[in-house]
Amino acid sequence: MKTNAIIPYGLHEIDEGDIQAVVDILRSGTITQGQAVEDFGQALADYVGAKYGVAVSNGTAALHLSVAALNIGSGDEVITTPMTFCATSNSVLYQGGKIKFVDIDEKTLNIDPQLIEDKITSKTKAIMPVDFRGHPANMPAIKAIANKYNLKIIEDGAQSLGSSYCDGGKEYFCGNGAHSDLAISSFHPVKHITTGEGGVVFTDNRDLYEKLSLLRKHGIDRSENMFDEASRKGSWIYDMLELGFNYRITDFQAALGISQLAKIGRFKKRRREIVNFYNENFKNIAELILPYEGENVDSNFHLYTLQVRDNQRFDRYDLFSFLQKNNYAPMVHYIPVHLLSYYRQAFGFKPGDFPVAENYYERTISIPLYPSLSDVMVEKVVNDILKFVN
Numbered sequence: 001m002k003t004n005a006i007i008p009y010g011l012h013e014i015d016e017g018d019i020q021a022v023v024d025i026l027r028s029g030t031i032t033q034g035q036a037v038e039d040f041g042q043a044l045a046d047y048v049g050a051k052y053g054v055a056v057s058n059g060t061a062a063l064h065l066s067v068a069a070l071n072i073g074s075g076d077e078v079i080t081t082p083m084t085f086c087a088t089s090n091s092v093l094y095q096g097g098k099i100k101f102v103d104i105d106e107k108t109l110n111i112d113p114q115l116i117e118d119k120i121t122s123k124t125k126a127i128m129p130v131d132f133r134g135h136p137a138n139m140p141a142i143k144a145i146a147n148k149y150n151l152k153i154i155e156d157g158a159q160s161l162g163s164s165y166c167d168g169g170k171e172y173f174c175g176n177g178a179h180s181d182l183a184i185s186s187f188h189p190v191k192h193i194t195t196g197e198g199g200v201v202f203t204d205n206r207d208l209y210e211k212l213s214l215l216r217k218h219g220i221d222r223s224e225n226m227f228d229e230a231s232r233k234g235s236w237i238y239d240m241l242e243l244g245f246n247y248r249i250t251d252f253q254a255a256l257g258i259s260q261l262a263k264i265g266r267f268k269k270r271r272r273e274i275v276n277f278y279n280e281n282f283k284n285i286a287e288l289i290l291p292y293e294g295e296n297v298d299s300n301f302h303l304y305t306l307q308v309r310d311n312q313r314f315d316r317y318d319l320f321s322f323l324q325k326n327n328y329a330p331m332v333h334y335i336p337v338h339l340l341s342y343y344r345q346a347f348g349f350k351p352g353d354f355p356v357a358e359n360y361y362e363r364t365i366s367i368p369l370y371p372s373l374s375d376v377m378v379e380k381v382v383n384d385i386l387k388f389v390n
């Protein structure tokens, strides 16, 4: 790495095998709607332990298809967290649904299950937990609430491919169908594996799988058994059964995804090595709060988020500026969604509505964490931050 290159908070890793997989598809003649897309979806489903995986054009499309597949629309309410990327709640708004935010747990930084029941009304259709930072939401607790009130669950696992948690002595990977009706992931370059742009919806439910597949391609069906003999004579025959979308992913992206998925174990292992080194070096700095990991959780560590405690010497802004001046590109995840202008203006949200999320936002900074970050660079990050705090 060039010494003056900017060090980002996250970065994809592409090797020659990935490139070859893409080139092979480009030479094959079928670059979209081919076998690689179906293979990628199934490989992902097998990996997380879901029955079906529908690969789509991006994570936001995956969320939108999930909301549409559950027939969530005008008048329906969906409960989610404000500590997420805005695509989570936007997907409900696309279909005319209404968002009810619930504050986060200050340790996990995910939706606080204890606050959910208060927000449930006769219009509530679904809960959308987010596995923020790759740390699984408390899915078993959320599932219990959903069962009690007959609600659906869409797990936004855009950041948590490869993360797992234990419940009742059994290990579950994020995206599995045991605790959700639908779950999604994203393959944007900062996520755990990448296809450039890409996403997937997981489900164990055959009807939902078929509906997702239909909605991914405009709601159009060409299967022969749909038509009577007379209309089947013309092989051009198709019908549109639902108002769908074009959310297809290409075969060369899917081939890249299959190649990336084979490396997910190494990616995850390297992230944890870096996290352990950071934790070891930062644990005695009184001003910093290290990222939390629950006892029953094995996180993929999508982000390394430090929090700066109230102190006399520096705040989060000072640390951010220091890193920026020293050729880093740190980031802040996230400005709580309810404080974004659109949400304030459209729905009247204001500061103070979700104090735990807002308090966390004021303190947090994401520092470099990605598999290709070398030992030398990891030490440099540590030395620079120690220089700053001392």
Ligand SMILES: *Cc1c(COP(=O)(O)O)cnc(C)c1O
Residues within 6 Å of the ligand: 058, 059, 060, 061, 084, 085, 087, 088, 130, 156, 158, 159, 186, 187, 188, 197, 198, 199
């Ligand atoms: C990245 C992300 C999305 C959106 O995924 P895209 O593939 O970028 O559309 C949605 N939710 C969360 C929590 C994300 O991190």
